[in-house]
Amino acid sequence: MEPLLVVKNLKKYFPLKRGIWFGEGAEVRAVDGVSFEVRRGETMGLVGESGCGKSTMARLILRLLEPTAGEVYFGKASVFETNKEEMRQLRRRMQIVFQDPYSSLDPRMPVDEIVGEGLTIHRLARGKEKTDRVVDLLEMVGLGREHMGRYPHEFSGGQRQRIGIARALAVGPEFLIADEPVSALDVSIQAQIINLFEDLQEQLGLTYLFIAHDLRVVKHISDRVAVMYLGQIVELADSDELYRNPLHPYTQALLSAIPEVDPQSKRQRIFLEGDPPSPVQIPSGCRFHPRCPKRFDRCDQEEPVLREVSAGHWVSCHLY
Amino acid sequence: MRAVDGVTLSVRPGEMLGLVGESGCGKTVTALSILRLVPDPPGRIVGGTISFEGRDLVRLPEEEIRKIRGCAISMIFQEPMTSLNPVFTVGEQVAEGIRQHQKVSRREAWDQAVEVLKRVKISDPARRAREYPHQLSGGMRQRVMIAIALALRPKLLIADEPTTALDVTIQAQILELLLGLQEEMKMAVMLITHDLGVIAETADRVVVMYAGRVVEEASVKELFDNPLHPYTQGLMESLPRLETGKARRRLRAIPGLVPNLLELPTGCKFAPRCPKVVEQCWPTEPELREIRPGHSARCILAG
Amino acid sequence: MTAWRQWHLGILLGSVLLAFFGLIGLLAPLLAPHDPYQIPEGLQAFSLLSPRPDYWLGTDLLGRDLLSRILYGARVSLLVGVLVELVVTPVGATIGLFAGYFGGRMDAILMRITDAVMAFPALVLAIALTAVLERPGLLSVIIVLTAVRWTTVARLVRGQVLSLREAEHIAATVVLGAGRGRIIFRHLLPNCLAPILVAMTFGVASNILSEAGLGFLGLGVQPPTVSWGSLLAEGAVYLTVKPWLCIFPGLAITCTVLGFHVLGDGLRDILDPRLRS
Numbered sequence: 001m002e003p004l005l006v007v008k009n010l011k012k013y014f015p016l017k018r019g020i021w022f023g024e025g026a027e028v029r030a031v032d033g034v035s036f037e038v039r040r041g042e043t044m045g046l047v048g049e050s051g052c053g054k055s056t057m058a059r060l061i062l063r064l065l066e067p068t069a070g071e072v073y074f075g076k077a078s079v080f081e082t083n084k085e086e087m088r089q090l091r092r093r094m095q096i097v098f099q100d101p102y103s104s105l106d107p108r109m110p111v112d113e114i115v116g117e118g119l120t121i122h123r124l125a126r127g128k129e130k131t132d133r134v135v136d137l138l139e140m141v142g143l144g145r146e147h148m149g150r151y152p153h154e155f156s157g158g159q160r161q162r163i164g165i166a167r168a169l170a171v172g173p174e175f176l177i178a179d180e181p182v183s184a185l186d187v188s189i190q191a192q193i194i195n196l197f198e199d200l201q202e203q204l205g206l207t208y209l210f211i212a213h214d215l216r217v218v219k220h221i222s223d224r225v226a227v228m229y230l231g232q233i234v235e236l237a238d239s240d241e242l243y244r245n246p247l248h249p250y251t252q253a254l255l256s257a258i259p260e261v262d263p264q265s266k267r268q269r270i271f272l273e274g275d276p277p278s279p280v281q282i283p284s285g286c287r288f289h290p291r292c293p294k295r296f297d298r299c300d301q302e303e304p305v306l307r308e309v310s311a312g313h314w315v316s317c318h319l320y
Numbered sequence: 321m322r323a324v325d326g327v328t329l330s331v332r333p334g335e336m337l338g339l340v341g342e343s344g345c346g347k348t349v350t351a352l353s354i355l356r357l358v359p360d361p362p363g364r365i366v367g368g369t370i371s372f373e374g375r376d377l378v379r380l381p382e383e384e385i386r387k388i389r390g391c392a393i394s395m396i397f398q399e400p401m402t403s404l405n406p407v408f409t410v411g412e413q414v415a416e417g418i419r420q421h422q423k424v425s426r427r428e429a430w431d432q433a434v435e436v437l438k439r440v441k442i443s444d445p446a447r448r449a450r451e452y453p454h455q456l457s458g459g460m461r462q463r464v465m466i467a468i469a470l471a472l473r474p475k476l477l478i479a480d481e482p483t484t485a486l487d488v489t490i491q492a493q494i495l496e497l498l499l500g501l502q503e504e505m506k507m508a509v510m511l512i513t514h515d516l517g518v519i520a521e522t523a524d525r526v527v528v529m530y531a532g533r534v535v536e537e538a539s540v541k542e543l544f545d546n547p548l549h550p551y552t553q554g555l556m557e558s559l560p561r562l563e564t565g566k567a568r569r570r571l572r573a574i575p576g577l578v579p580n581l582l583e584l585p586t587g588c589k590f591a592p593r594c595p596k597v598v599e600q601c602w603p604t605e606p607e608l609r610e611i612r613p614g615h616s617a618r619c620i621l622a623g
Numbered sequence: 624m625t626a627w628r629q630w631h632l633g634i635l636l637g638s639v640l641l642a643f644f645g646l647i648g649l650l651a652p653l654l655a656p657h658d659p660y661q662i663p664e665g666l667q668a669f670s671l672l673s674p675r676p677d678y679w680l681g682t683d684l685l686g687r688d689l690l691s692r693i694l695y696g697a698r699v700s701l702l703v704g705v706l707v708e709l710v711v712t713p714v715g716a717t718i719g720l721f722a723g724y725f726g727g728r729m730d731a732i733l734m735r736i737t738d739a740v741m742a743f744p745a746l747v748l749a750i751a752l753t754a755v756l757e758r759p760g761l762l763s764v765i766i767v768l769t770a771v772r773w774t775t776v777a778r779l780v781r782g783q784v785l786s787l788r789e790a791e792h793i794a795a796t797v798v799l800g801a802g803r804g805r806i807i808f809r810h811l812l813p814n815c816l817a818p819i820l821v822a823m824t825f826g827v828a829s830n831i832l833s834e835a836g837l838g839f840l841g842l843g844v845q846p847p848t849v850s851w852g853s854l855l856a857e858g859a860v861y862l863t864v865k866p867w868l869c870i871f872p873g874l875a876i877t878c879t880v881l882g883f884h885v886l887g888d889g890l891r892d893i894l895d896p897r898l899r900s
Contacts, residue, residue, distance in 0.1 A: 049487035091800035104791035191558035191573035220560030259517025
């Protein structure tokens with residue numbers, strides 16, 4: 001299948017402190033050499049713990065941030081090389097739904113203006129036509145005409161997330177990045193929103209990049225999953241394959257740490273030592289080695305590369 | 321607004337009781353009420369009793385309750401970042417709790433504090449004790465919070481979403497630690513969470529809350545094998561499963577919104593979202609009934 | 624529930640106070656029982672009278688009715704307060720918006736200028752300006768206050784914009800393809816308006832106080848023009864013997880300032896969309 005999105009060796013370093021006079025300050029390597037593809041029509045899951053760089057990835061792909069190095073291709077366009085007008089056109093094709101249902105909607109705009117803003121920006125509709133479009137969009141996400149004039153604070157978290165989705169869909173995108181779209185919601189509401197994402201994908205033929213820290217959610221919604229650790233992808237495989245046969249010790253630990261909703265199950269749990277190191281002081285060699293239960297002498301010397309060890313299953317570990 | 325309405329529950333010595341429910345279901349208010357920490361105004365305990373080792377905490381004078389807080393009953397919170405004071409070292413904060421309840425010298429309190437930090441498996445506790453909260457990671461801070469709570473060997477520990485703000489790998493460490501400490505210290509733990517997975521892995525008994533009420537109570541095995549209340553059933557079915565091989569199945573979401581406590585229906589509070597609702601659900605609220613030994617539910621259809 | 628009643632009370636009390644003083648100033652020529660400037664014939668008989676039925680608040684050294692002078696003084700004091708704020712707010716807001724939105728070097732330069740102006744004593748500026756304009760007056764007061772007062776608004780708006788800029792709804796708007804203009808005028812500015820409005824009410828109060836202070840030092844408006852500040856200055860000489868000459872203008876200042884503050888607090892509450900429904 002042809003890829004819709006290609007990410008090539010993407011890097012983003014944030015300077016941590018500029019020296020007051022001059023000299024090099026430390027930097028945060030939020031994304032440190034990430035490459036992957038998203039195929040048209042699939043859902044690519046991106047999991048990792050806080051600080052692994054997954055949200056920075058989202059912002060880079062949408063060019064909300066400029067990269068330190070690397071390329072992103074969307075269709076035929078090279079995202080970082082487009083001019084202003086080309087970028088504006090590109091933005092119609094890729095959209096995002098954010099995590100925080102509170103800060104992601106402008107508190108001073110009524111819902112119809114929030115949802116209709118994309119239509120206005122790209123001059124897609126106006127007047128009565130615009131109103132009709134907004135009603136359609138609201139209905140598509142499970143809201144209705146009666147919600148149009150209300151303000152964000154009048155809605156619950158789940159409803160706000162629906163509004164955010166409608167806003168993204170207004171410009172008719174092919175590709176949607178969902179950055180932790182359900183992690184702020186209650187369990188019973190999470191399921192509603194996940195179902196909505198799946199329904200919309202079916203109806204509109206959307207391609208998703210679904211970012212989350214909850215492996216249960218990512219497993220459920222994704223066709224393929226990439227696992228990130230400290231700014232890099234450590235494993236990438238089909239969703240079922242990854243959960244059935246995790247290769248990287250980090251993925252194994254991550255999977256075993258999910259509490260099982262079955263008091264009977266007695267799984268072997270792998271406990272990781274310590275906390276993820278800060279992306280300012282990245283360990284030498286394999287960046288996971290200080291916490292890895294399977295480390296051996298090569299691991300702190302040499303950095304492993306992401307290799308395809310079986311069809312479609314990529315892992316970055318010296319064990320394979 | 322009735323945040324908590326007629327909640328009856330019990331924690332037995334040495335038991336891990338799970339209290340599960342979604343935001344606004346009253347689980348935190350219930351916990352805070354036990355230690356009389358609900359700010360008044362606006363909060364008020366208008367009725368009921370909280371009996372702890374034969375004494376009614378609701379009627380105890382403020383001074384007596386202060387002696388119980390942090391000593392016989394202590395509490396840990398969700399946010400380890402804001403629960404610690406940024407201008408004191410963690411050792412000082414643990415020692416302060418000890419000195420508040422025991423007549424010991426500064427030196428002794430410090431030594432005890434280091435000892436407690438060791439018990440919560442903080443490596444190199446003597447050095448860590450001299451560090452400030454911002455120098456510690458989130459998981460480490462939560463360990464310090466647990467150390468503060470456990471310094472005086474409480475009989476009951478209330479843990480309000482202790483792992484929600486943490487990453488999964490750290491969550492697993494903290495839950496393991498709590499389970500180990502409970503065993504070792506023979507204390508009762510009331511674990512408040514929205515995560516059924518956490519409940520399944522840690523609790524002995526479970527209380528499910530909805531809209532300020534207990535809707536189901538059972539042993540953990542019984543609850544997961546045989547959930548009786550449609551809300552409990554809905555919660556379990558709305559969770560994505562991890563098992564592989566099956567074709568992607570749609571999640572069975574609970575329809576509707578998390579209830580607004582100001583606009584609750586007169587009958588069963590879950591009726592507006594319940595897939596099994598019948599006419600009898602609307603006029604009066606069902607009682608919490610024991611359907612089988614040790615398993616009760618607030619639903620007319622149960623049993 | 625209590626919050627609602629509080630803002631009702633605040634807005635009500637503030638508006639009533641301000642409407643009262645505003646009307647007084649506006650209708651001063653109709654309301655004033657005597658001519659505020661005219662020195663009466665037979666001065667001795669009228670000089671420094673205590674309050675009495677035909678001179679409610681007494682008279683000053685030159686026998687002029689204090690009540691009439693306070694009524695006319697309201698015009699100058701309120702005019703200075705409001706006018707300065709109306710000039711200063713758009714200027715300060717624009718500077719703050721630019722600094723906050725563009726950040727980096729722009730922010731550094733604009734904020735250092737702001738810091739410099741804030742650090743510069745307004746009093747020295749007032750004295751210097753008096754020397755340049757040869758004599759102090761209404762114009763010099765307005766210029767001095769305008770020159771220093773924009774910094775407050777600039778800092779406020781910059782802070783607002785800095786935190787707003789990180790909000791996800793701004794990022795979402797960028798992703799929708801919005802240009803700078805839309806982000807600034809449709810999203811950043813509307814979200815700053817409420818705090819700006821609140822700051823304006825406090826600003827007017829502060830201007831009135833500053834004008835009084837300058838007037839008290841003799842750097843304010845000059846006779847025959849009267850303001851509350853110049854009345855205070857005149858009255859101060861007789862503070863121990865005829866205290867009402869200070870008390871009544873002082874009371875007018877206090878009540879007006881209080882009115883603006885109470886109104887500002889009320890506005891802050893009702894302009895929060897979370898409290899509106």
